[in-house]
Amino acid sequence: MSTPYTRYATGAPVADTKAPEGPIDQRWTRRRFEAKLVNPANRRKHTVIVVGTGLAGGSAGATLAEAGYHVVQFCYQDSPRRAHSVAAQGGINAAKNYRNDGDSVYRLFYDTVKGGDFRSRESGVHRLAEISTAIIDQCVAQGVPFAREYGGLLDTRSFGGVQVSRTFYARGQTGQQLLLGAYQALSRQIAAGNVEMHPRTEMLDLLVIDGRARGIVARDLLTGRVDTYVADAVVLATGGYGNVFHLSTNAKNSNATAIWRAHRRGAYFANPCFTQIHPTCIPRSGDHQSKLTLMSESLRNDGRVWVPKAPGDARTPQDIPEDERDYYLERLYPSFGNLVPRDIASRAAKNVCDEGRGVGPGGQGVYLDFADALARMGRAAVEEKYGNLFEMYARITAEDPWTRPMRIYPAIHYTMGGLWVDYDLMTTVPGLFAVGEANFSDHGANRLGASALMQGLADGYFVLPATLGDYLARHPHNDRTDPGENHPALHEATRAVTDRLHTLLSTGGDRTPESFHRELGALLWDHCGMSRTEEGLRKALERIPELRAEFWQRVRVPGSGQALNQSLEKANRVADHLELAELMCLDALHRTESCGGHFREESRTADGEAARRDEEFGYVAAWEFTGAGRAPVLHPEALHFAHVHPTQRSYT
Amino acid sequence: MNLTLRIWRQPGADAPGEMVTYEVDGISPDMSFLEMLDTLNERLTARGEEPVAFDHDCREGICGACGMVINGRAHGPERTTACQLHMRHFADGDTVDIEPWRAAAFPVVRDLVVDRSALDRVVGAGGYITAPTGSAPEAHATAVPKPAADAAFAHAECIGCGACVAACPNGSAMLFTSAKVNHLGALPQGAPERESRVLGMVEQMDAEGFGGCTLAGECATACPKGIPMPSIAAMNREYLRAAARR
């Protein structure tokens, strides 16, 4: 038998060898200059597979096709326009300094490194800040209808606790508008024949031949047909893995299969325990809950968060007198009050609910009260600012937020971890790139608001097209090196995929895939959610393999593999979640410090706040797969901070 | 709540379909319509029957994946998407008819799932501004008057769910197409391709087999994002202007 899962080995450190040396603001220029170029006439000979059509994938596919590469693109949705980037509400950061409020590329870089709790790379973050301004230019040229002022210039707002106003937005639908911009650019390339688009086709495995990523195995979700697609490079833009938790703000079908399959084929997985929990979601209303809905964080600008002082107080909120309410954020963090960062607000809500003071069904909620704001500003002003959110809340909960405080509760929202990539966004499998939320770069242990859209588009529009060219130039297309149709790797991968699907279909057990997912999600939420303990994580690590074994014995998937079968899709994704969850817990167990979204009860300051331990954990944890359920190997990548010096966060 | 559901079941694109009746009990009024279907599907799966296939994803009313005709109305009785429709809008004991989008351009794939790729091809025929990456001028180079930006946004809100086509007695995609034409047409950045855009998109729309507009107004009533009817008139003018200028 193999060693227990928790007895992982520490292997050789990994290093980002692609990031150039020199002044930080010249590194990207230098990297682009040093990159080899592909002769425009030769680009058409190179096929690039892009999986996913969100902000990162859509922009990458369109840009690579414009550059002349032959792009073959996939998405599981029926249209590339539906990728979950569409649901992002708030906005996109860019260091334009249009407000003349002291913003700069360096400040955005600084804020992002600090906001990430010093677990990201300075080189990468600085590049992101540099590119941010070009993204806005690009999107405006595409016709993205950003909010504007009466003079016709772009409006911005402040976001996520930073002190400058650098967030560009399109009402509460910024993600949708940016995605439509990328989708339209992609549609143009599809119509021109430069992108071969495969909607409703899901990647189920990665083809690695002679140590290089050479394609994917994908299943047509309508016909069930499993095909191999060969290419010169593969780009994964498949988003995050928040749905491992079952209930999250992710789309129902968002999943980790593509990155997990890539991990199994040799790509290291970095910082899987870094997940972000958003404090202002609508609480669940019962066991039937299928997903959680986010409400913009901006609500905390004017709403006051409270719970009753007495546990189990079941009175309606209006009947609870002022002196029996606990405005706990204002009490605990007098200087920041209701505006403390996401992770702190989320944990505080969990703590009061754990004390039995939570409100609403199941005691899983806290009040967000606008009574004071209404008295101070008047209803018209509140409506102007938050009208659509109040409406959304009323529609979902059937409660009137104008007369009764809203109930909110934290929910899983974003995953900072992902496939380990170097400065070129290439994983440890040569030829396999990861962009957007699918990679681990740039956000460290905590992502700032309005930075996800920025990173996705920076990767897709600007970084990848430059760095991918370098890789292709160093691996020129050559028919002799092409794996033919009969290459054994293609058969092996296809066989593995079809065998697995067949096993799922033929197990014929008595539990639905959904029931396993729900159980796994609850387990992770309890032990690898807002706060983590060694005891809880060990409990989860014990239970996950049992649950996985049970899954393969008792899962029931009706129907056949030759038609649209949503149960089969679901089961196949849950199977991967059951493996990834184990790695998340292990990563959380090994990182005995608290940092960003990762809070270990054992690592706290004297006043109970998160205590980071830079000497021991100032590294990226990149995990190497060694076999299902077998202890992985940890490859640390040391982080160096030459510009932004690590400090402990304090909000009291 | 207990409900009687009559759902269109069709095993495949070429197979015949029929309305099948299911009884579901224990439905919470707080469930969304899709969570009610999830509940049904869990029970069907546990019984070894094939669950009802339906498209869905974000469940926040923004991705446009979900869509079904509920009691004869696209997305049901409320002006929102099926995922944001809650069971409290139904009464205990109700009989609810659930059918897929019906249009020649949206062939049924299975149960409530239809193929809406025609809409993607309409966009590909001109629903964009040609701005290759890297070629963009500084964002403030062209000021856009706020009314124009707001008008563009109002049309850009379209989520491409296809409810307009499903609701239209002619299976017409005029409202969808006009939303994109007017979004890009309202902006100065969209002006250079103004003529080719509307001519190309309308030509593709016709080629996909969508019907014409008879101003029944069903599309705008069904649209969960409130794209208004005058959007169609605006596209008509844009089209006639483009045809006259070519």
Place this chain on the structure above:
Amino acid sequence: MPECFPTFVAMATATRTPPSPTTPQTAPGTTPRTTPPRRPRRGGLLRTLWGSTIGKKAVMAVSGLVMLAYLVAHMLGNLKVFFGPDDMNGYAHWLRTLGEPVLHHGWFLWVVRVVLLTAVVLHGVCAWQLSRRDLAARPVGYRHRRHRASYATRTMRWGGIILALFLVWHLLDLTTGTVNPRGQAGHPYENIVAGFGTWYTNVIYCVAMLAVGLHVQHGFWGAAQTLGVTRPGLARLCKGGSTVLAVVLTAGFLSVPLGVMTGLVE
């Protein structure tokens, strides 16, 4: 291999490989231009219009407005009947002399007839083609039926057919006199009074005039939309105007048979 995957074994070899490099060599330094964006079909204005749904609707709108303008004039002319046979017959005679001496006697009417015939044919052909297309675009209806749209909107097609049939009857009745009980050329007043003396003419005429009202009520507003009236004020005006037009036309046309039936005209 298990039964549920019979195709997979075969499909496993269906490898998609990169396309062979067929792009012609381009001079170094020039970007190979990829497939140009699709260009809409070439052709002149008329061909473009006739080839698209919006174009055909525009043809219907213009031809409909021509007919509508004629109907308004026709209705006003009809009111002459209330001033007695001399007024009415004199007016009918004047229509034939209109335009003289530039036009030959009766030519004005023929010009009008040709324009109207063209409008009717274009309107009818477009309506027929578009209707066929619309019906084909929604081959399957919903099991759950409910009333959709307004009565006028839903009855455009049947109303159009009723009007086409009426047109034939009307020409046979009062233009050629074939089915008119009197049918005497040059004596429209007497023909009108004789025609509306029969119950069936009255029924046919009244049903048709109600159909005209409904058709105009939706048609005029529809034409405005088709031709791109978007300014909110103007659009409201067109919508209100279509109802006013419909009511005035129907009332004006119905006043003649009502006048005959009540003995006001004899």
